[in-house]
Amino acid sequence: MKKIEATYRIVTPMFIGGANQKAGDGIRPPSFKGALRFWWRALNWGRFQNLAELHKEEARLFGAASKKVNGKEVAGQGKFLLSIEPKISAAMFNVTNFSPRSYMLGQGLWDKGKLTREAVSGSFITKLRFREGVADADIESIVDALRFLGLVGGLGSRSRRGWGSVTIERLMIKTKADQDSETVEEIELPSDRASYEEAISAYLVNASGLPPFTSFSSASRAVFLKNEEKDSLKVVDAIGKEMGLYRSWGYKKRVFGQEAEQNFKPDHDSILDVTQGISIDAPPERLVFGMPHNYFFSSTKGKVDIPTRPRNNDGGKKQIKRRASPLFVHVHQLPNGKHVGLLLLLASEFLPEGTKVQIGGSEVPGMVDWTVIEKFMRRDAFMEGGNA
Numbered sequence: 070m071k072k073i074e075a076t077y078r079i080v081t082p083m084f085i086g087g088a089n090q091k092a093g094d095g096i097r098p099p100s101f102k103g104a105l106r107f108w109w110r111a112l113n114w115g116r117f118q119n120l121a122e123l124h125k126e127e128a129r130l131f132g133a134a135s136k137k138v139n140g141k142e143v144a145g146q147g148k149f150l151l152s153i154e155p156k157i158s159a160a161m162f163n164v165t166n167f168s169p170r171s172y173m174l175g176q177g178l179w180d181k182g183k184l185t186r187e188a189v190s191g192s193f194i195t196k197l198r199f200r201e202g203v204a205d206a207d208i209e210s211i212v213d214a215l216r217f218l219g220l221v222g223g224l225g226s227r228s229r230r231g232w233g234s235v236t237i238e239r240l241m242i243k244t245k246a247d248q249d250s251e252t253v254e255e256i257e258l259p260s261d262r263a264s265y266e267e268a269i270s271a272y273l274v275n276a277s278g279l280p281p282f283t284s285f286s287s288a289s290r291a292v293f294l295k296n297e298e299k300d301s302l303k304v305v306d307a308i309g310k311e312m313g314l315y316r317s318w319g320y321k322k323r324v325f326g327q328e329a330e331q332n333f334k335p336d337h338d339s340i341l342d343v344t345q346g347i348s349i350d351a352p353p354e355r356l357v358f359g360m361p362h363n364y365f366f367s368s369t370k371g372k373v374d375i376p377t378r379p380r381n382n383d384g385g386k387k388q389i390k391r392r393a394s395p396l397f398v399h400v401h402q403l404p405n406g407k408h409v410g411l412l413l414l415l416a417s418e419f420l421p422e423g424t425k426v427q428i429g430g431s432e433v434p435g436m437v438d439w440t441v442i443e444k445f446m447r448r449d450a451f452m453e454g455g456n457a
Contacts (some may be wrong), residue, residue: 071208073149073197075215076239080301080402082162082188083110083233084178085225095155096193096224102151104224107133107283109214111415113376114284115275130207145341146248148207149197152282157191162302169309169325170302189225207363208242212256216240220259220268221413230411231305231398260404265295269411283395283415288439292446294410297403304400304410311450316355320367343429344371350433352426357419357437359394392419396442412440412446 085096110127117123132147164170165180178185195215199208219237226232240256259265275285298304310325317331318337331337336353343349344366353375356362362375376390397413416439420426424435 070201070244070245071199071203072243073195073199073208073212073215074239074241074243075195075197075219075237076192077195077219077235078192078238078402079157079190080234080236080300080408081223081232081305082190082398083223083225083235084186084188084227085233086186086189095450096153096189097154097159098151100224101153101195102131104222104228105211105214105218108218108222109210110282111284112214112217112272112275113210113284114172114280115286118276120281123342130210148203149211152196152198153193154196155191155193157189157193157379159187161187161191167325169306169313172313173232173305173309175227175229175230177388178226178232186226188232192289212240212242216256216258217272220265220401221397221411223399229394229397231308231400234400235302236402262293262297262403262409265324265401265409266405269413275412280417283393283417285415286417288414288416290412290414290416290443290446292412292451294412294451297407297409299407301400301402301408304408305398306411308398308410311448312445315445315448316358340373340428341366341369341371344369348431349428350431352428352433352435352437354438354441356426357439357441358396360392361390373429375428396445412451414442414446 083096085100106127109130110123114123115125117126130148130221132165161184161367164174164179164184171179174184192193196213197211216237219235219240222228223231223233228234237258240258242254242256243251244254245251259268269291272285273289273291274287275289277287279288280286294304294307296307298307313324314327314330315332317324318331318333322329322331324330333354336355339349339351340353344364353362357377364373364375365371395415395417397411399411399413401409401411403409419436419437425432426435
């Protein structure tokens with residue numbers, strides 16, 4: 070029998086809990102398993118490039134919902150059992166209103182000038198116990214996903230914006246031959262910044278074309294921030310500042326106390342037209358950062374939520390209300406204790422072909438421009454070069 074133990078450090082405040090969303094409920098195995106499945110899919114699309122085959126393999130490894138076979142209910146068990154040993158605590162932390170930090174929290178976690186939930190900090194050990202007879206290739210596939218989750222991923226609310234980032238600190242495979250003997254294999258992890266960047270870059274050319282869901286492909290991009298910080302929240306602040314300056318129109322031409330760049334004047338002007346009942350024929354360029362995409366004009370008190378009534382070309386049978394951001398922000402703790410920021414773009418088919426998005430009284434094509442995010446990743450504050 071083989072077991073895996075993976076030790077993770079919570080690098081930035083994590084907003085996670087049970088059904089009642091209380092941080093004290095800890096990190097539940099289903100939450101971790103869901104994140105592990107996500108990164109397994111992202112890593113393995115290039116190997117299959119067929120949705121049916123990928124889903125079949127995922128269900129075989131991770132398990133699936135029960136289904137009827139020959140009239141009997143059969144549970145689709147996976148290849149392993151998973152448990153978590155947390156060493157965590159929960160508390161509020163310091164956030165200033167109208168700051169890069171509050172900007173990265175978003176409306177769900179930051180409301181009316183205050184944090185709405187406690188955050189988890191600390192570490193945890195994930196333990197996987199594989200069933201007898203599981204092939205080594207299957208175990209290696211899971212090990213790869215466990216490792217990668219701890220290099221680029223996170224858990225909880227707003228994990229794509231850097232909150233709840235985790236760093237893998239140790240990864241072991243334990244093989245028990247009998248009751249008295251056990252061998253331990255340590256899986257090599259990045260030992261410095263150079264090996265960390267190399268580990269990420271190795272996955273960036275994985276499959277050609279845009280995949281049908283969030284995964285690695287030739288369209289993936291990664292940028293590592295120039296500066297390393299002792300405080301992980303300073304990395305969140307640095308990325309939040311640049312994102313706010315790049316995306317925001319500003320209040321009285323100011324963003325975070327600086328002169329607003331106002332990079333997306335056509336977005337501002339066209340959505341302002343929508344608040345006045347004027348039709349438009351294209352979505353905002355910033356839609357590529359994710360939906361819903363909301364606007365509020367302090368000068369007129371006009372408000373627009375995108376989408377308002379999203380639908381595709383089948384007459385509205387399928388509602389598309391949300392699209393998670395394809396841009397992942399991760400804060401990674403290096404072995405020397407310092408923290409580096411990662412911007413990871415996993416481009417995919419953002420909306421199904423033929424999708425229309427309802428914006429006010431206008432129905433516009435659901436098309437996006439990936440260069441909008443790529444341009445953001447090339448800002449001077451981030452590492453020059455890279456592959457963005």
